[in-house]
Amino acid sequence: MEAIKTKIDLTRQGRLPAEGDREAVFEARGVSVFYGDQRAIDNVNIDIYRRLITAIIGPSGCGKSTFIRTLNRMTDLVPSARLTGELRYRGIDLYGPRVDAVEVRRRIGMVFQKPNPFPKSIYDNVAYGLRILGMKKDLGERVEKALRAAALWDEVKDRLKDSALGLSGGQQQRLCIARAIAVEPEVILLDEPASALDPIATSAIEDLMHELKRDYTLVIVTHNMQQAARVADMTAFFGLDVSPDGNRQGVLVEYDETEKIFTNPSDKRTEGYVTGRFG
Amino acid sequence: MRELYTTELEELESLLREEGKLVDRAIRGALNVLERDDLELADELIAFDDEIDRRYLTIEQRIPSLLARQTPVAGELRLVLAILYINLHLERIADYCVTVAKLAKLAHGLPRDRAVLEALEEMGERCREMLGTGLEYFYARDFTDSQALVEMDRPIDRANRKLIDRLIALGPDESQREWAMRMMLASRCLERIGDHAVDIGEQAAYLVRGRFEEFTDASHKPPRATT
Structure with a gap:
């Protein structure tokens, strides 16, 4: 009998590129971060893949934010912070002596919890980074492109000269994303x-x-675990580890495809956290 | 909230256990109806299905609510899904028991054949055993011996084939033909019950292993056991 033709590829599991087809953008090997003598995260090994969404989840104090800040050298801004191990970005040692932290932050943008637009116009918020970096050619076009990419253009196109502080919280956050994208x-x-x-x-x-x-x-x-489950392709679960000397440090417990983390995690600690039994 | 959620999950599983026990009674009832050609018992069994349906419906209604409110994940998600499917399988088994009772009513008073009745009894007992095993895998979260269920299903299939041969042999005898045809359908019902029991075991395996696999496949030959 002739097989029924289907538009859906039945041989493919999940929606992700196969493991071998993923390209690592970040490669962390034995990364630990210290604030003074305190170890905040310990021995993290992880590959973060290109054009995927990777979620970092875990209880408060597990070093999630510390870890994400190491990825664009934001931890440099904390005087007592120190990183050991190796963190490569597209093959380059991110903490190498000749790497310019400002250039790193241009290539690796960041958006924070609380929308933090500058007290300037909507247009100037997006244009700000471009001007600083000397990307002044076609400025208006670049601003529009960034606002479109941040799905904000239609809402603000008639009031680009208005203060960004007059936008709603959600619009402000999308403006911050536009600002990050613009460069x-x-x-x-x-x-x-x-x-x-x-x-x-x-x-x-x-x-x-x-x-x-x-x-x-x-x-x-x-x-928000449901948010991770909804948006992320890959999910990393960070947990808290108490070392014999009483130091509490974040460790990467499990890292896998999001679907696996939320249907069949390998580590009991992950299961406990995602189901809300503890953590 | 966590406590309430845990209680709700436990209640779902308790309801399923109750349903499982009732379904076992229904199979036993169906076998008794066949054996004794008892009209009254047949009606009782048909009415008894309401008891099973009440549990089935309660589980069926509670699950969407639980999914919406508690969004279970990981092992708890698999547990809820396993309960959802096992519930469905139990309900189907109960319906087959009702069909057997109805067939027995239609065949009431017709001349019977001892060998056929014995084969049906044998199939039915095997079905009960399989259902018990499948559910036990689930309750114990243990599926180490998935082949055991498949092995148990083989005598059912064999008995079913033998029975059909016997029934065909009875066919030319007009006085027994109607009864034989009714029993052929009853045999088919029992055979299906065995298949549902295997499916219940598969759900237990899914719960423990985290991935779904069929123990047997209707369109391919099952792997031969090495003896």
């Missing part, structure tokens, strides 16, 4: 980008992330 980064780091937003604005940000992954690699720290 044409390769990676966007998002630290709890929707935790201060209502469900509709949250949904808009999640849809936007899904759109953005066509062109960017996204890493998101989130406390």
Whole structure:
């Protein structure tokens, strides 16, 4: 009998590129971060893949934010912070002596929990980074492109000269994403980008992330497990480890495809956390 | 909230256990109806299905609510899905028992054949055993011996084939033809019950292993056991 033709590929499991087809953008090997003598995260080994959304989940104090900040050298801004181990970005040692932290942050943008637009016009917020970096050619076009990519253009196109502070929280957050996108980064780091937003604005940000992954690699720290389950391709679970000397440090417990983490995690600690039994 | 959620999951499983026990009684009832050609018992068995349906419907209604409110994940998600499917299988088994009772009513008073009745009894007992094993895998979260269920299903299939041969042999005898045809359908019902029991075992395996696999496949030959 002739097989029934189907538009859906029945041989494919999940929606992700197969393991061998994933391209690692970040490669962390034995990465530990210290604040003074305190170890905040210990011995993290992880590959973060290009044009996928990777979620970092875990209980408070497990080093999620510390870890994401190491990815664009934001930890440099904390005087007592120190990193050991190796963190490569597209094969280059991110903490190598000749790497310019400002250039790193242009290529690897960041969006924070609380929308933090500058007290300037909507237009100037997006143009700000471009001007600083001397990307002044076709400025108006670049601003429009970034606002379109952040799904904000239609809402603000008639009031670009208005203050950004007059936008709603959700719009402000999308403006911050537009600002991050404007300088044409390769990676966007998002630290709890929707935790201060209502469900509709949250949904808009999640849809936007899904759109953005066509062109960017996204890493998101989130406390909202359902958000991780909804948006992320890969999920990393960080847990808290108490060493014999009483130091509490974050460790990477499990890292796998999101579907696996939420249907059949390998580690009991992950299962406990995602089901809410503890953590 | 966590406590309430745990209680709800436990209640679902308790309901399923109750349903499982009732379904076992229904199979036993169906076998008794066949054996004794008892009209009254047949009606009782048909009415008894309401008891099973009540549990089936309660589980069926509670699950969407639980999914919506508690969004279970990981092992708990698999547990809820396993309960959802096992519930469905139990309900189907109960319906087959009702069909057997109805067939027995239609065949009431017709001349019977001892060998056929014995084969049906044998098939039915095997079905009960399989259902018990499948459910036990689930309750114990243990599926180490998935082949045991498949092995148990083989005598059912064999008995079913033998029985059909016997029934065909009875066919030319007009006085027994109607009864034989009714029993052929009853035999088919019992055979299906065995298949549902295997499916229940598969759900237990899914719960423990985290991935779904069929123990047997209707369109391919099952792997021969090495003896």
